[in-house]
Amino acid sequence: MISTDALHEPERTRIAVIGAGHLGEAVLGGLLRAGLPARDVAVSALPAERAHILAERYGVAAGTDDAAAADGADIALVAVPPPAVPAAAAEVGPALPEGAVAVSLAAAVPLARFEEALGPGRPAARAVTNTAAAVGRAMTALVGGIHLDGEARARVGGLFSGIGSITWVGEEAMDAVTAVAGSGPALLYHLAAAMAGAAVDQGLPPGEARAVVVQTLFGAASLLREADRGPAELAAEAAAPGGTTREALDRLDAHGVPEAVAEAVAAAAERSGRLAEDAGHR
Numbered sequence: 001m002i003s004t005d006a007l008h009e010p011e012r013t014r015i016a017v018i019g020a021g022h023l024g025e026a027v028l029g030g031l032l033r034a035g036l037p038a039r040d041v042a043v044s045a046l047p048a049e050r051a052h053i054l055a056e057r058y059g060v061a062a063g064t065d066d067a068a069a070a071d072g073a074d075i076a077l078v079a080v081p082p083p084a085v086p087a088a089a090a091e092v093g094p095a096l097p098e099g100a101v102a103v104s105l106a107a108a109v110p111l112a113r114f115e116e117a118l119g120p121g122r123p124a125a126r127a128v129t130n131t132a133a134a135v136g137r138a139m140t141a142l143v144g145g146i147h148l149d150g151e152a153r154a155r156v157g158g159l160f161s162g163i164g165s166i167t168w169v170g171e172e173a174m175d176a177v178t179a180v181a182g183s184g185p186a187l188l189y190h191l192a193a194a195m196a197g198a199a200v201d202q203g204l205p206p207g208e209a210r211a212v213v214v215q216t217l218f219g220a221a222s223l224l225r226e227a228d229r230g231p232a233e234l235a236a237e238a239a240a241p242g243g244t245t246r247e248a249l250d251r252l253d254a255h256g257v258p259e260a261v262a263e264a265v266a267a268a269a270e271r272s273g274r275l276a277e278d279a280g281h282r
């Protein structure tokens with residue numbers, strides 16, 4: 001459930017979602033699923049047809065005007081593409097009530113740049129989250145801005161706790177977190193597709209292959225989360241000497257898969273840094 005303990009109005013937290021594309025819609029859906037009433041949500045999306053679809057799908061107020069969506073919100077979540085953040089923030093900042101918080105969900109854009117565009121004194125934060133927000137299982141890393149006091153920090157933390165797990169980090173960690181928490185889900189989807197394809201090659205019908213892979217990944221992730229052992233130990237437990245798992249793991253190692261994963265994560269983190277540089281933010 002969304003925490004309402006530390007809100008200005010304990011009964012209500014009004015949320016604006018600015019830029020409801022893939023991530024914004026996932027967060028919107030997750031917040032509603034966690035119990036946020038649709039009447040307390042205003043969305044800004046482009047183009048107008050997209051706003052119309054979201055209004056129909058979720059029963060929220062939706063339009064194309066960022067300032068109108070932010071007007072009256074307690075927390076505005078800005079989920080536009082990185083280059084669009086400064087312009088969106090310049091609309092959102094002045095439209096928010098005093099004390100309301102703006103949170104950037106964009107990759108790469110430094111918090112100081114977001115704060116500058118919002119206008120003086122605006123409480124702000126930066127978040128890296130992921131689309132598992134839609135099912136209440138996001139991993140969100142948060143950085144607090146210079147005007148974010150303890151109460152506002154608790155409000156923001158409470159909101160994101162409603163759609164998954166949170167951690168507060170220093171901004172220097174954000175490129176790494178973006179690579180793992182932001183891009184990480186797609187790495188697993190990539191692996192899932194390869195596993196399902198391989199299972200079909202081995203004779204499973206496609207629907208069956210997908211169901212088996214999904215439940216296997218879900219079970220493994222759940223065990224990883226709850227077990228008192230780490231991933232290496234869990235892998236060793238599944239790999240009987242001379243058995244099938246050892247055969248498969250050896251093949252992955254021979255193909256340099258651990259190194260390839262490390263390279264992929266490093267490339268994503270480096271891309272996050274370059275995105276900021278290309279936009280003149282660093």
Ligand SMILES: NC(=O)C1=CN([C@@H]2O[C@H](COP(=O)(O)OP(=O)(O)OC[C@H]3O[C@@H](n4cnc5c(N)ncnc54)[C@H](OP(=O)(O)O)[C@@H]3O)[C@@H](O)[C@H]2O)C=CC1
Pocket residue numbers: 018019020021022023024044045046047050064066079080081082084087088105106107108128129130131182183
């Ligand atoms: N997708 C993900 O899993 C993750 C995304 N992010 C970050 O989230 C942000 C959004 O990513 P994602 O959802 O994938 O991208 P999308 O392109 O799916 O969504 C962004 C949406 O914002 C719209 N938009 C642009 N400017 C404005 C504006 N001023 N007001 C309202 N809407 C606007 C875009 O419209 P149009 O296309 O017409 O410009 C688009 O529909 C990015 O900054 C990204 O770095 C971070 C972590 C994970």
Ligand SMILES: O=C(O)[C@@H]1CCC=N1
Pocket residue numbers: 107178182183
């Ligand atoms: O691909 C991207 O740039 C965004 C940021 C992290 C995940 N998706």
